[in-house]
Amino acid sequence: MSVRTTRRTPSGTGGDGPGAGRRTAGRAARGVASSRARFERRTARARRRPWRLAGWGLLVLAVLLGLVWLLALGPVLAVREVRVTGLTDAGETAAVLAAADVPDGTPLARVDTAGAARRVGEIATVASVEVTRSWPGTVTVAVTRKTPALAVRLPDGTLRVVDTTGSPYEQVAAVPAGVPLVTSSSASPDPQGLRAAAGVLQVLPADLRRQVTGMTVASADAVSFQLGDVTVRWGGPADGPKKARVLQILLGTKPATVDVSAPDTPTTT
Numbered sequence: 001m002s003v004r005t006t007r008r009t010p011s012g013t014g015g016d017g018p019g020a021g022r023r024t025a026g027r028a029a030r031g032v033a034s035s036r037a038r039f040e041r042r043t044a045r046a047r048r049r050p051w052r053l054a055g056w057g058l059l060v061l062a063v064l065l066g067l068v069w070l071l072a073l074g075p076v077l078a079v080r081e082v083r084v085t086g087l088t089d090a091g092e093t094a095a096v097l098a099a100a101d102v103p104d105g106t107p108l109a110r111v112d113t114a115g116a117a118r119r120v121g122e123i124a125t126v127a128s129v130e131v132t133r134s135w136p137g138t139v140t141v142a143v144t145r146k147t148p149a150l151a152v153r154l155p156d157g158t159l160r161v162v163d164t165t166g167s168p169y170e171q172v173a174a175v176p177a178g179v180p181l182v183t184s185s186s187a188s189p190d191p192q193g194l195r196a197a198a199g200v201l202q203v204l205p206a207d208l209r210r211q212v213t214g215m216t217v218a219s220a221d222a223v224s225f226q227l228g229d230v231t232v233r234w235g236g237p238a239d240g241p242k243k244a245r246v247l248q249i250l251l252g253t254k255p256a257t258v259d260v261s262a263p264d265t266p267t268t269t
Helices: 018-073 090-100 113-121 191-203 240-251
Strands: 081-085 126-134 138-145 150-153 159-162 168-172 181-184 212-219 222-227 230-235 257-259
Touching: 081 090, 090 113, 090 138, 113 126, 113 138, 150 191, 159 191, 191 212, 191 222, 191 240, 230 240, 240 257
Parallel strands: 081 138, 150 181, 181 212, 230 257
Antiparallel strands: 126 138, 150 159, 159 168, 212 222, 222 230
């Protein structure tokens, strides 16, 4: 007689029974829930991204607007001082400040430096001017004053200095040291004559130029001057360098008068 014995696998400990099915289903459910959560987090981040970008954009715009206000409108970088360089006379400095017309408190970035330079340049004694900004609050007006080339005595006895272009620009009480005096035959000196006289000084060698003590201008073609004890009849502005060379040669003859108005046929006495 034979006996068969059947061994059962306990429920919930393995195999293909109902417990295994429940575990598999649980894992699947948890995986689905985890995927859904990740998807929802990504979706939420995607929804927040445009707002975050917009927020950063607004912040950058606010910073830029603040800088614009600070530089162009605000009082932090405004004019506190207008400084004039190149002049020693208090009256001339005051005239330059008035012409520049840069009010205190003007935002430095809005100062019209070109306009200020143009107005200062219209002053008769100014040869050149440069206007610059210096942060945080200084405007500098650098002035170069005209250097007199000549002094002209008018028939009424007044003295005016003349620049290198032959333009009288300032009345003076006395002839500046080292500046030749021009005697004019009219109350309003001929500008071309004064230019011709200034041109003489530009072509003369430095050692001769320092010896010129007086000049007479009847017209642009009739300029003469005193060179120490020698009277020089120069004539007009043509052939200036040639006249200067001939004059140097003839001065070696110890003349009283030299006429180089026609440099190819000069005369001496």
